[in-house]
Amino acid sequence: MMADTHVDENGLVLAADGTPLKQSLARALRAQKIRALLLIAPLLLFVTISFVLPIGEMLMRSVQNTAGTEYVPDLLPNVVEEVQEWDPASGEMPPEPVYRALAQDLATAFENRNHTQLGRRFNYESAGMSSIFRKSGRRVSNWDIETDGPFREKFLDIDEDWGDIEYWATIKANSGYYTTSYFLAAFDAQRTSEGIAMKDPDQRIYSKLMIRTIWLSFLITFCTFALGYPVAWLLADLPTKSANLLLILVLLPFWTSLLVRTSAWKILLQQQGVINDFWIALGFTERMSLINNQLGVVIAMTHILLPFMILPLYSVMKTIPPSYLRAAKSLGATNTVAFIRVYFPQTTPGIGAGSLLVFILAVGYFITPELVGGADGTFISNRIYYQFSSSGNWGLAAALGTIMLVVVLLLYYIYDKLVGVDNVKLG
Amino acid sequence: MKLKSILLASGAVLGTSFAASAQDMADSMTVVSWGGAYQNSQVQAYIEPYKEMNPGLEVVTDESSGEAVTKLRAMSEAGNVTWDLVDVTAADGMRLCDEGLAMQIDHDEMLAAAPDGTPASEDFGGSIVSDCFIPQIVFSTTFGYRTDMVDQKPESVCAIFDTETYPGQRALEKRPIGNLEWALICDGVAIDDVYDTLETEEGVERAFAKLDTIKDDTVWWSAGAETPQLLADGEVVMGSTYNGRLFSAIAEQDQPIGMLWDWQMFDLDGWIIPADLPADRLARVKDFVKFATDTQRLADQAKYISYGPARASSAPLVGKHAELGIEMAPHMPTDPANAKNTFLFNYNWWASYRDDLDSQFQAWLLE
Structure with missing residues (x-):
């Protein structure tokens, strides 16, 4: 032992080949660690790819505000922008620019066959919304955005529920990329005009x-x-x-x-x-x-x-x-x-x-x-x-x-x- | 030399198999349906005959129709749709069409005309509920009862709420659809007002209050095969299920079960073709669908199961049961004697209210 190591002038213990002992030991250990890691690598990769990633992606869906494969704000870009100006507490229907934006966005959504997905997404929050989206898609796609306005009357003509303030409040509340509404629902809570509240005891599941x-x-x-x-x-x-x-x-x-x-x-x-x-x-x-x-x-x-x-x-x-x-x-x-x-x-x-x-x-x-x-x-x-x-x-x-x-x-x-x-x- | 001859031989095999897929049609097809007696009727009536006409064709059958919508959504998200033809209910067919997951079709161009030349769209009539839907059959959800466990034969659907005359357990499906309608009808709501009533909070409460009267006597089923089994075991005195299942239990298995047609709920079943299939697979499916939905084939299907063909021109051709030799017409849900009081499962209405009422239904079950 004494023959293989010696001490240099700075007081460092050196190995037989002259490198500091600490470094030499670390190198040997590192090699061991890499070998161990390589041995478990196939299993680790398999578990990550087939287990951790898919489950992680699935769990992410609990906060993503998507309709089908797209995010809601990507499907309704104009509506999301315009509806911010409108306040549900005012008790009035949203103004004309919101409906105009809706006509634009719905026409695009209908073209890509996303309008019913949007309806389904909002229907989770307010029953009845899926039918107004489904009904409106085809009709809206025939309108000319430049010349056919004003659109509020036209939407109310398709279904008077387009004037429902509750529905518009739902759209406004769920216009971000991420949402808490799934977790709220999972805890039997809901968003009301006065904030977040638990559902009635007989409605809790x-x-x-x-x-x-x-x-x-x-x-x-x-x-x-x-x-x-x-x-x-x-x-x-x-x-x-x-x-x-x-x-x-x-x-x-x-x-x-x-x-x-x-x-x-x-x-x-x-x-x-x-x-x-x-x-x-x-x-x-x-x-x-x-x-x-x-x-x-x-x-x-x-x-x-x-x-x-x-x-x-x-x-x-x-x-x-x-x-x-x-x-x-x-x-x-x-x-x-x-x-x-x-x-x-x-x-x-x-x-x-x-x-x-x-x-x-x-x-x-x-x-x-x-x-x-x-x-x-x-x-x-x-x-x-x-x-x-x-x-x-x-x-x-x-x-x-x-x-x-x-x-x-x-x-x-x-x-x-x-x-x-x-x-x-x-x- | 040896390698060369193997290569030549396999080349020859490839060549012949290519020639077999005439007109560039795929020589394999995946057909998705519901399994059980229903899928069997499809195999007997048109899948087997079609295979005989097209030797070398491989038909893969799948039984995932119950989850067709979510599975197709997932497949299309993953970009790999492996199904070629999917049997779905009308409501699911509409959903898939709306979402662009099912192919839109021209019914007159794709489907065979009736023997007298009536175009397909007219022959199928109102059963074409969406641009993607190729109707096959009309079925109903209705009630069966144990003939040896009742003192008097029930005539009205409201017998399920009459625990005094008909004591014992009853089987109902574990979902609001159908049950809420029957509850309101038996609470005295006119059929035309049922859905308007269910849109109000009081109306829903009224329906649940009616269901409350039998809640403790009810076994809840989630698969259509459960009720016939529960009836056969004597576990329940009456229960709802699909009329074809009851027919099998009564006619094929000779169980002491009677049929109650009052206020049966009609529904439709048909094919959809997944959107954006490769050309060779699409050509194969189109060829098959044209054959499988012609007047004679739909009438043939009724030899194996008591569901009504969706084509008007098939009805007169409905004959006898393939094995039992009994006339099938009187067992069809659409037979005038059976269809005195009926209502149609209201797809559009339920599409809007299903999520909401289903939560309320579950909460009610938990109370």
């Missing part, structure tokens, strides 16, 4: 669904824990041969299609189903409602998610030497005390891992609540799906998705503070 989704996911997580813990313990305690057989029984439903398992629950739980028939055969007269409600969702999802709880629990329990329990008992602990003070604390990393897995999967569940949830057992993801595929309101769907993502990250953070994520073990 998303806050209720969000709370329901989180509450039912907690309940399902607890049920999988209560049912899975004894099973995992049994598995860990049995000799390997019988444990493997039992493990296959745990995994078997895991390998069966989700749809098949959900439909099977339908057959079992419905009012004319197997369980109710048995119940009646026992002499009861009233059939139970076990499905198409929250109970059905909890039962079916507990069953479906059970393996995600059992497997981490099992792999953690497997590492706990049986001698610990014997030692506790030989020192005078009863079975209960030995379990509570010796065994259970050692399984908490498995409980943490299982609970996190089950909870996060449950929060995003979609198919099972859709099929067995009925009216009061649907989750927020069912509404997100509806907004994406049926209603086409991608902005609102993205806002709901963003909120859900933040909520889950927040819960993860709280979990980390309370339990510590380092204290999670999958095996």
Whole structure:
């Protein structure tokens, strides 16, 4: 060691080739780091391109004020400029230049087939606006901007709703490149003339669904824990041969299609189903409602998610030497005390891992609540799906998705503070 | 030498396949529809016969019509439309046309005239609801009931609100369309006033108040196949679904289910061609559509499913069921005996109010 390094006149430690030792070490480490980075580069690239970028782009839609693929102010450049002069609080219809600008912009939008997209965009804020845009497109495209004015009367002629101050206030409020209206809608709030206000309690949807989704996911997580813990313990305690057989029984439903398992629950739980028939055969007269409600969702999802709880629990329990329990008992602990003070604390990393897995999967569940949830057992993801595929309101769907993502990250953070994520073990 | 002969052989194969696509028509076509018995009727009535006429043609079938609008929007945003022909409801067809995602067509030029020479636009008549829409069938959403679970046969749609005479659960679609109309009709609103009433806040409240009376007895469905299954299982005593599904359950599966035609809601289904298809694919689709919507083919489709052909000239040609041999005409929603009280799903009105009423409907479900 002493032979390879020496100290120069400035007191710097030098390596054998004369470069400062610090520099030489850094170079060696850098090479290692680059090699490591290159090794994970394919995965990193894949995740970025196929996961982070598309999701990021989708989440951005929650604030972009677009109609179809274009931004609203790009589609209505003249209207956006003119309408700034007009004040909805004045209680008067916008002046002629606004209508003239509308005639110009609508004619261009109709040419590019964007006018109904604009109508759809504003219809999210005020019902009825899509029809006036659709109606007007073709008519406006036949007007001559130079000679055919004044336009206000002509628009009122197409539909008197063009004189509706509420509608114009909506256009003015949503004329920027970015909008908060999707997030407002996702929080059951709306913009009124007096500012932002919550909707009436009986009009609220998303806050209720969000709370329901989180509450039912907690309940399902607890049920999988209560049912899975004894099973995992049994598995860990049995000799390997019988444990493997039992493990296959745990995994078997895991390998069966989700749809098949959900439909099977339908057959079992419905009012004319197997369980109710048995119940009646026992002499009861009233059939139970076990499905198409929250109970059905909890039962079916507990069953479906059970393996995600059992497997981490099992792999953690497997590492706990049986001698610990014997030692506790030989020192005078009863079975209960030995379990509570010796065994259970050692399984908490498995409980943490299982609970996190089950909870996060449950929060995003979609198919099972859709099929067995009925009216009061649907989750927020069912509404997100509806907004994406049926209603086409991608902005609102993205806002709901963003909120859900933040909520889950927040819960993860709280979990980390309370339990510590380092204290999670999958095996 | 060997390489050369392989190249020559593959060149010959390419040459023949090129010759097969006569008049520069693509030799593959992706047709999107709804799946199930309906798509099957299309395959039997015109896709298979067309394939027989055009050996070597590959027809890819897709079952995504339920999401046609959003999928086409996404495809066109990505600049890669893979569909050649899409089966959509009238409302979706209008939306796609308005947004420029569907091709505008000249009905008389593109579609075959009736056998007596009546031009297509006249033969299809009012069912051409938009410049892009090529109508195929008229279907209806209506009610079926368990014949063995009711004491007296229901005659009126208002039986769904009559829990005393018809106790038990009922199945309704999990959306406001149709349900709000029936609620108002059964609350005594005249059919002509239904949509005016629904434009007012009191009118919507009135409809929901009527639905409140059966809310606890209702199973909400989102796929058309659910109601026939619920009826077959005896889970519900009556429920709404598409009339073709009920026909299958009654006639093909022999279930003890009866048909209630009162105030059935008519809707149309038809083709749209995605905008800006490449020339060879467009030529293929045009050739197919001309064949698939002619008078005989639309009448043939009714052999497999009880939906009414959209062409007036097809109606007299509607014959017997392909396997069961029963007359199909009396099972058509458009049959005069069935169509005493009907209303048309009001696309234009719902286009404006759907977002709003749907939120209110969901909020009502959550109450």
